[in-house]
Amino acid sequence: MSDTEIKKSEDALELVAFCVGDQEYCVNIMSVREIRGWTKETSLPLTPPFVRGVINLRGSVVPVVDLASRLGLETTEPSARHVIIIMQIGEQAVGLVVDAVSDILTILTEKIQPTPDVSSDAARDFVQGVLAMEERMINLLDLSTVLPAVSAEGIAA
Numbered sequence: 832m833s834d835t836e837i838k839k840s841e842d843a844l845e846l847v848a849f850c851v852g853d854q855e856y857c858v859n860i861m862s863v864r865e866i867r868g869w870t871k872e873t874s875l876p877l878t879p880p881f882v883r884g885v886i887n888l889r890g891s892v893v894p895v896v897d898l899a900s901r902l903g904l905e906t907t908e909p910s911a912r913h914v915i916i917i918m919q920i921g922e923q924a925v926g927l928v929v930d931a932v933s934d935i936l937t938i939l940t941e942k943i944q945p946t947p948d949v950s951s952d953a954a955r956d957f958v959q960g961v962l963a964m965e966e967r968m969i970n971l972l973d974l975s976t977v978l979p980a981v982s983a984e985g986i987a988a
Contacts, residue, residue: 857969
């Protein structure tokens, strides 16, 4: 199947791929509101360690999640080379700090392989599947588990 045929297929899925440390992850492009350069956040008291704080996004307060920390990876202090992917999940906008956006992919849903049973339950909670593409292995994130639960009082762990 050609790239043009894949893009027209009803079983096709468009994904945004990005790097966190030496790993590559992706999310459904329909959840991505925008990709922006690194902006220093304002910290909030009593938030989970993976919540860096909040940023002002055109008058809206948006929580920022350090994705490396949330996934249990080694975190680094963000710099100008990092980006924030603003995700829209239901009514909530949340920023994910990542090292860099690497690709926009169009794949057939049948190419998504299940997360191997050798990984921990926590890993399977965050990763809903794996894409084996040429020399790359890309984890498809389940945003419903990666992003913190949001209650009427704010962010919860």
